[in-house]
Amino acid sequence: MIQLEALxxxxxxxxxxxxxxxxxxxxxxxxxxxRNGSGKSSLLRAIAGLGTIRSGRILLAGRDLAELQPEKRAxxxxxxxxxKVRIPNLKCRDVVALGRAPYTNWVGHLxxxxxxxxxxxxxxxDMASYAERTxxxxxxxxxxxxxxxxxLAQDTPIILLDEPTSFLDLPNRYELGVLLQKLAHEQxxxxxxxxxxLDIALTLxxxxxxxxxxxxxYQPTQQMINSGHIECLFRNExxxxxxxxxxxxxxxxAP
Amino acid sequence: xxxxxxxxxxxxxxxxxxxxLDLLSGDSTLSAGQVWNVFTGNVTDETTRNIVLSIRLVxxxxxxxxxVALSISGLQMQTVFRNPLADPYLLGVSSxxxxxxxxxxxxxxxxxxxxxxxxxxxxxxxxxxxxxVMVLLLIAIISRYVKNILGVLIMxxxxxxxxxxxxxxxxxxxxxxxxxxxxxxSMGSLGHVTTTKLFIMIPVICMGIILAIYCIKxxxxxxxxxxxxxxxxxxxxxxxxxxxxxxxxxTGTVTAFCGPVGFLGLAVPHVARMLFNDADHRTLxxxxxxxxxxxxxxxxxxxxxxxxxxxxxxxxxxIPVIIWVVYKNLRPA
Numbered sequence: 183m184i185q186l187e188a189l190x191x192x193x194x195x196x197x198x199x200x201x202x203x204x205x206x207x208x209x210x211x212x213x214x215x216x217r218n219g220s221g222k223s224s225l226l227r228a229i230a231g232l233g234t235i236r237s238g239r240i241l242l243a244g245r246d247l248a249e250l251q252p253e254k255r256a257x258x259x260x261x262x263x264x265x266k267v268r269i270p271n272l273k274c275r276d277v278v279a280l281g282r283a284p285y286t287n288w289v290g291h292l293x294x295x296x297x298x299x300x301x302x303x304x305x306x307x308d309m310a311s312y313a314e315r316t317x318x319x320x321x322x323x324x325x326x327x328x329x330x331x332x333x334l335a336q337d338t339p340i341i342l343l344d345e346p347t348s349f350l351d352l353p354n355r356y357e358l359g360v361l362l363q364k365l366a367h368e369q370x371x372x373x374x375x376x377x378x379x380l381d382i383a384l385t386l387x388x389x390x391x392x393x394x395x396x397x398x399x400y401q402p403t404q405q406m407i408n409s410g411h412i413e414c415l416f417r418n419e420x421x422x423x424x425x426x427x428x429x430x431x432x433x434x435x436a437p
Numbered sequence: 438x439x440x441x442x443x444x445x446x447x448x449x450x451x452x453x454x455x456x457x458l459d460l461l462s463g464d465s466t467l468s469a470g471q472v473w474n475v476f477t478g479n480v481t482d483e484t485t486r487n488i489v490l491s492i493r494l495v496x497x498x499x500x501x502x503x504x505v506a507l508s509i510s511g512l513q514m515q516t517v518f519r520n521p522l523a524d525p526y527l528l529g530v531s532s533x534x535x536x537x538x539x540x541x542x543x544x545x546x547x548x549x550x551x552x553x554x555x556x557x558x559x560x561x562x563x564x565x566x567x568x569x570v571m572v573l574l575l576i577a578i579i580s581r582y583v584k585n586i587l588g589v590l591i592m593x594x595x596x597x598x599x600x601x602x603x604x605x606x607x608x609x610x611x612x613x614x615x616x617x618x619x620x621x622x623s624m625g626s627l628g629h630v631t632t633t634k635l636f637i638m639i640p641v642i643c644m645g646i647i648l649a650i651y652c653i654k655x656x657x658x659x660x661x662x663x664x665x666x667x668x669x670x671x672x673x674x675x676x677x678x679x680x681x682x683x684x685x686x687x688t689g690t691v692t693a694f695c696g697p698v699g700f701l702g703l704a705v706p707h708v709a710r711m712l713f714n715d716a717d718h719r720t721l722x723x724x725x726x727x728x729x730x731x732x733x734x735x736x737x738x739x740x741x742x743x744x745x746x747x748x749x750x751x752x753x754x755x756i757p758v759i760i761w762v763v764y765k766n767l768r769p770a
Contacts, residue, residue, distance in 0.1 A: 230668050256670030263668075267661050272716035283658055284670040289719060290654040336669065 183209055183340055183372040184229060186398070189238035191224050198224050200396035201238065206389070209339075209372035211363045213383035216393030217415060222376035223264075225393070226342045229374070230261040243339060256284040259340040260333035264348065267329065268318045274328045275313040278303055281335030303334040306365065322349040326358065334365070341365075343375035347382065355379060359386045380412070384428050441720055444712055448727050455734040459497045462741045463488070491632055499630045500737040501730050502642050503698055504705075506687035508729025509649045511702030512709070512721055513680050516656045518590050521762055524703035525688040527590070528681075529572045529597030531697035534689065536600040537568025538622050539607040542615050561622060562634065565693030572596055573685040580677045586663055589677075625696040625748035627737060638694055645686030649722065652680055656718040698748055700755025701736070705729045707762045 184206040191199040198221030206212060216222045227233035229240055231247055240247040242258045250258070260281070269277070281303070282296045292300075304310045307327045317325050326346060333341050343362070347355040359382040366373045366388070374391070377383055383390060383403075390406040392399045392415070399411045406412065413423045420433045460472055465488060474481045475489040510525030518527070526532075541564035545557065575596060580589045608616060630638065655676045658666040667673050691698065709724040710716065736754060740747040 232664060232667055252667060252672045253670040256668060259668070261665075261668040263664050265662055265664060267665070269660055269716055271710050271714055272660060276717060277661070280658060280661060280669060283654065286654070288651070288654060290657055 183207060183243060184374065185241035185244075187239050187241065189228070189240060189398075190236040191221055191228055191233070192236045193221070193224060197236075197396050199393065199398055202396075202398035203238075204391065204398055204400040206372065206374065206391070206400065208389070209366070209370065210388035211366040211386060212372070212374045212389040212391055213387040214374060214376040214391045214393070215378075215380070215383055215412075215415070216376075216395075220393040220395050222393060223344055225398075226261070226344050226374070226376055229340075230259055230342055231255050232261070253284055256336065256338070258338055259342060260336040260338040262326075262329045262333050262341070262343040262346060264344045266322075266325070266349075268325070270316060270318045273314055273316055274309065274320075274331075275300060275304070277317065277328055278331045278335050281332040281337075284336065299337060300335050303331040306334060306369070307331040307361070323351070323354040323358070326350065327361075330361075334369070339370075340372045340374070343373070345376050345378070347377055347379055355382060362386075380423075380430065381428070441713060441715070444724075445727070448731065452727060452731050452734070455731055455738070456497060456501075459500065459734045459738050459741075460489070460493050462738050463493055464741075495630060495632055495635055496627050496737070497734070498635060499627045499638070499695065500733045502638055503627070503691050503695060504701065504729035504731070504733030505726050506642050506645065506691045507698060507702035508705040508709075508725040508732075509646065509722065510684045510688045511704075512706040512718070512725045513649065513652070513656065513684055514702075515706055516659050516718070517677070517680055518586060519659075519662060520590070521707065521766060522703065522759070523590075524700075525684060526597075526692075526697060526699065526702070528576050528593035528684070529600055530569045530684070530688045531692055531699075532597040532600035532604070533568040533570075533572025534565040534692040534697065535568065535604050535619075535623060536607075537564035537566070537571070537693075539604045539619055540564060540568075542619050542622075543607050543611055558629065558634075562693045565622075566689055568600075569689030569692055570685055572600065573681055573689065577678055577681045580681070581674055622696045624746035625698045625751075627695055627740075627747055630694055634694060638690060641686055641690045645683050645690070646726075648679060648683035648686065652676070652683060653718045653722060655680070656722075660716055696748070698733075699752055700759065701729065701732060701751045704755035704758035705732055707758055708732075 186202055186204045188201045188203055189199055190197065190201055214222050214225065224233055228235055247255065278300050279292060282292060282300065283290065286292060286296065301310070304313055307330055309327050309331055312320065312324060312328065317328060326349070347358055350358060362373050362375065363386045365371055384407060387403055390401060390403050392406065392411050394411060394414050399406070401409060407425050407428065416423055422431050424431050461469055467485065467488065471481060471485055472489050475486050507525050514523040514525060514527055515521060538561055541560045545560055576589065576593050579592045583589050583592065608619065611619070655671060658669055658671045663673055705728050706721065706725050709721050709728050713720050713724050715721065732754065736747055736750040740750045
């Protein structure tokens with residue numbers, strides 16, 4: 183689905199990714215790991231067509247991203263950003279309906295099949311009862327689900343999410359992880375999301391993409407655990423990753 | 438019947454009543470029967486005909502055009518900048534227009550145009566329009582290179598300040614007579630528009646309206662912000678350019694012909710949002726147009742009755758709405 187060919191991304195003077203190549207062809211649920219500032223967001227933005235690429239190219243469903251018109255691109259990839267969207271007077275159903283934009287006419291008129299997809303998207307996220315409510319009176323977790331329903335309504339084979347769990351409490355994080363896994367497998371999507379939740383990534387995801395600046399590693403989850411790349415994230419004596427128990431250990435200093 | 442239909446069926450007769458009231462109000466007292474006779478073509482004296490058709494009717498039509506143009510621009514600016522306090526003049530349109538007019542009023546005597554009334558009125562409108570277009574063109578060019586919309590906003594405000602400073606220099610150098618002329622323009626007036634000017638105003642504003650209607654889907658996508666809009670297939674440069682052209686045609690034209698009319702474009706979209714309880718521009722655009730027409734007709738009736746510049750009235754009526762918006766946004770939930 184997503185192919186990166188010798189992709190170089192940078193930010194000012196810094197190089198985030200250098201000649202990174204990966205073939206995310208199988209789909210499923212993919213976690214994007216990396217430390218703060220390692221370029222997770224930049225990579226997601228680049229794949230969504232929002233960022234600029236230093237060199238190399240990105241292929242989406244076999245087509246060069248740089249040559250895709252925005253309308254065509256919007257039918258292949260959807261994106262849930264970290265931006266908090268709270269629009270008073272805009273009902274959740276209308277927010278999800280905006281996801282149909284790539285398919286509607288010039289004024290955005292919804293056809294019966296559009297409405298069907300909108301209802302289905304809301305139902306898949308368990309948000310059908312929120313359809314008539316507005317987001318300025320909802321919790322972060324609920325708003326996050328509406329934005330994901332919107333991405334689902336966009337009906338794209340690829341869905342990108344930038345740190346979807348970051349504003350959520352612990353139970354909500356796991357629920358969202360399970361939900362993304364369900365969507366990836368039952369709806370046959372390629373869902374790539376950046377996260378700092380090692381636990382969710384290692385237990386729920388089919389693949390792990392890991393940015394160890396300026397390299398990008400991409401492997402099935404078990405292989406990634408065995409590879410030792412995750413330990414590299416913790417270049418520290420007191421904090422280590424235990425690949426057998428999938429746990430992070432903090433060494434206590436002797437009193 | 439849904440809420441939208443009910444409100445529209447309620448507002449349209451109200452707008453017609455305001456239209457008639459505005460036609461009936463003015464310096465010279467004319468009875469409703471006399472006005473009616475002119476429209477039905479029954480024989481009345483030439484003076485009455487003139488007053489009704491080339492003074493009253495023109496002024497009412499101008500009021501409607503101002504209401505439509507500024508309300509649409511306000512709605513567009515508030516959505517594009519995702520800022521409830523954005524208005525048509527935010528991007529420095531009025532300052533640009535003012536700068537053009539100030540240059541003309543100060544510069545016209547140098548070209549020997551000061552004594553011709555015709556050239557003077559054409560010149561003021563032309564210079565005002567030119568100034569507005571220059572500023573918005575500059576903003577449109579900047580917005581192609583500045584990625585963050587907040588950056589565009591700041592540039593717009595700064596350009597407005599620069600224009601304002603140059604206007605002050607020009608005022609300082611002006612004679613008392615020139616100053617008075619400029620102040621009259623800057624207070625906003627509906628009375629200076631003649632039938633001939635109206636025939637320039639109408640097509641330009643219609644173009645702006647058509648462009649605004651064409652941008653409805655774009656505006657809806659922009660509700661979620663530029664990033665989301667782009668991932669849903671929006672070509673952001675094209676979208677910004679189209680909306681800025683629409684605003685230039687609408688606000689630039691109104692400002693050039695009638696001077697800056699403040700607070701209307703800022704307040705009306707908020708009333709529309711509250712009344713229709715909706716953020717969809719398919720409702721908000723026609724809603725704002727209708728409410729804008731009503732607001733401007735009301736302001737014009739009051740302005741005529743009290744014999745005051747219309748700008749004071751729009752401010753006095755618009756500012757309470759804005760205070761209410763700020764209060765509503767800031768109060769604890």
